[in-house]
Amino acid sequence: MPEASILVRDLSKTYDKGSVLAVDKVSFEVKPGELFGLIGADGAGKSTIFRILTTVLLADSGTAHMAGFDVVRDYRKIRNLVGYMPGKFSLYQDLTVRENLEFFATVFGTTIDANMDLIKDIYDQIKPFSGRRAGKLSGGMKQKLALCCALIHKPAVLLLDEPTTGVDVVSRKEFWEMLKKLKAQGITIIVSTPYMDEAKLCERIALIQNGRIMSVDTPVNIIKSYPGKLFAAKSNDIYKLLKDFRAHPEIESCYAFGDYIHITLKDPSSSGLEVLNRIAMENNHSNVQIKEIKPGIEDSFILLMSQQKDLVQLTTTK
């Protein structure tokens, strides 16, 4: 067995007797102590992968290993090694913060105090509410408590399924700070998120769409591997500009991005700025601003998504 902490090979899973393909031949590996991100839109298959890795769901085909143990054969061992925080808050709402922690500590055969060093930073924040019922906590507090409960048995691998969905910006930032600290303690973390800005905070990410992994690499490499140049443009009538660009044969792709439109050209050798300015002039736009920009992770994701779509269309037309 290689040294990888998580090793996934050709994992497939269908729902509803094979009619819905949730995970399609997914392969990736996570090194020990790595902070790994699964990035994808809702319904991409992230949660399904998590549930297979945490041994609560059986895959149709393929294998997965956690810390060297097979998720099917050695599921009992894995359950002792893995901390899992489901996407939905799954603690006992009618038990207090302290009672929830105690309960999960005891079922793993440990105590809160034994692992206090691991959860101290997080637990200190919810300590003032330790007598409050979990159901009465705010969203951010619930996340922290859930994280504490997932960590209470000092897991080797921590799986977090969309931990920041529905949490305010400040709490999200804090949450990622906590993850970095945990990583520093040598815990392998695999986290899923639909937010692209969080992707940059991971060491390596897997971009996933429709149950398939499109790319696995560091965020920097994924951005670096962006082919061609990317331009941003805006004018007084931004919607018309978008339509005009899209209608033009020299434009490869064109999509709205914040205040700007992001554009790529079919011919990478041509001088993009000139071409775009010419198109804008031809269509009588005023206040036109066009500049070349560095692509972000979103741009890579959108590009990979459109490539995958083309691939799907290609295979279906064949």
Next chain:
Amino acid sequence: MRNLRFLLQKEFRQIFRDKIILAMMLGVPIIQLIIIPWAMNLNIKNINLSVVDNDHSTYSQQLITEIGSSGYFRIISADQSYRQALEHIENGSSDLIMELPDGFERNLIKEGRQTIGISVDAINGSRASIGRAYLGSVINDFNANLKINQVNLADTLTKTQGFIEITYSNWFNPHAEYKYFFVPGVLVLLLTMIGGFMTALNIVREKEVGTIEQINVTPIKKWEFILGKLIPFWIIGMILFSIGLCVIWGVYGITSTGSLPLLYVVAGIYMIALLGFGLLISTYCDNQIQAMFVAFFFILIFILMSGLFTSVQSMPPWAQYISEFTPVEHFIKIVRMIVLKGSGFYDVLTELGYISIFAIVLNGWAIWNYKKTS
């Protein structure tokens, strides 16, 4: 086993924390045990009677007085005509009309026979039939006590013709009191509700809220989780049973004629069967509303077909078969046998066997299905 202890601790914490559930589980059954048996009294009294006396003779007056003093009837009107009396039936103030024809006394004496008319409002079927039967027996009584008949009776007796006299003695319930029959049944009903509903809803709630997902990734084994759910409700059920026994002793003065430990053994096995039933429902349902509906459907059938309210023997044969397939029917039978009759272990062995089969089948099925789904 260590995990089981923590699961139980958690479960009891949750149960004791939910004050409404706790009150519903312990308070309501006691109150129901105090109230329902009185409401369910099938001894019909206060039957409203309209009398049309066309004879106005000594005999007719005697008969009316006798009916009035029987304790079952309230004579609400003495009408001039049948038509007038019928109005009382029509507006619902009267249940029965008794019409005594002109020449009632004369015909009785001269011809030794007389027909009288009874009309019954049959909207409330049981009230109508019981009222008619009561009235019939009062009239028979009156008939037998008529001087003219007694003279005849004496004649026939001297002629040594056969005469059968019937005397009753009610065994195991000497005064044939309805509450003796019914109260142990209500106790069974309450155990059934707690056992069937609470477990089903409790486990489904873990599914619905998603906590089962978190439990599934811990080293807790499935059998620990299931036992962790069943044991608290078993204990609560047995406590409830004890409270119920105290209530029926305090309020109705009913104590078990038979062995109390035997009663507890039977109740314990019955609770296991019922918990299995609740567990089975929870494995098929995904949310509490589904579980509520399914449990309610079956428990209603259980209760109506169990012979708690009606006699199983008077059901059509197919319904009797269904009744045999409800655990409630067997348990009610045993409870009545032990409490009222003082039956021993060997007397209830067959029924106990049935309940044990229910316990094994329901729990086995539930565990099999629970394994399959997750």
